[in-house]
Amino acid sequence: MTVLPSLLCRPALLPDESWWSYLHRLAAANGYGSFSLLAKVCNLRLAELGARDNLMRPQRPETFAVLATLTHRPPRELALASAHYFAQASIWPPMETINLDFGDGTSLPLLRSLLRSRYVLRPDAAQFCPTCLQEAAYHRRTWMLADVSACLRHQRLLHNRCPHCQAWVSVANIVRRQCGRCGAHLTDVVKEEGLASEGLSAQRTLQVWWGLGDPTPESYLESLPSQPPYVLYPLFELILQALEPSVSKHTPPAERHRRQTVAFSALTDWPRGFWAFLRARLEDDVRLYSYRYGYDFRDPVYLDHRSSLNFWFTVFREDPRFDFVQVAVERFLEENNVQICSSSWKTWMRVTADEDLQKIARPMAKQAHARLAELVAS
């Protein structure tokens, strides 16, 4: 097997450059017409080492070692440009990690495939900040994450579609700054309205948790419950899910940004933000119940285990890390006249609705009665 020991052109990694971006620039710099040719060279090398891997989703230390030989760059530096960088984030609970051992005395924790596919966007459905891209034509590691919806430096939303034809953009398109379908310049985006400070703070906090950006304490961070990110992050995810069950990582950045901001407001000014969130769940339950049963809550009523609020007083019970949430939930129940009743096999809640809840329930009950009368008449 005769393969060149290293590539002729070996560009340096740019600040915050992603692994995918580097591979595309490397292929272009060395005159490989397509990226797949570079992948072929790497796969041949890997085969010689008796290993197999996917260059776009590298999971083996040998892959970084091969690229290190081709580019004369330390394998760890290359791996830090990949999704494995996020294995060091503060959102993960302390646990045993598998290390990528590069064989030169350096290593890096491995980001498991399951986590990567959940939190990291795919290179064929990527996102970018038009201003960053205007400044320098490459794809940033920061943009790899679905939780990143805005550029903090330029205080603007990221984009994941061609501004002209709305096609998805790939990392290859971003590196060329051109849409792969219609050829439009990806930086020709009209600057959207400035982002609200709550949204930016939520985004800043998320990025700090992921190990991106400057971890200087912000007033916003101070109004969060004083718990480590690996406790707050799963709580944030549960709230996000409760608010918008259909959120996917391919949702447009603007929409993801809006949802993150709303979910974060439930964590700030703890526990007041969380109480407002629970109150909205309770109001939803009352609305649904009164419509379904034509009930106006003048007398107490029992909501069963299907109630959306039910989730919030059962989910944290067994986990001492979430005691602070349990305490907040109990205070909320008490102040809103909600009692939890449980038998050995069932949990439900007895709601004595206050004036405001009755105001919500009454029109819904009326509507339900009218609908029933209509049905009976027909």
Ligand SMILES: [Zn+2]
């Ligand atoms: Zn930017």
Ligand SMILES: [Zn+2]
């Ligand atoms: Zn286009």
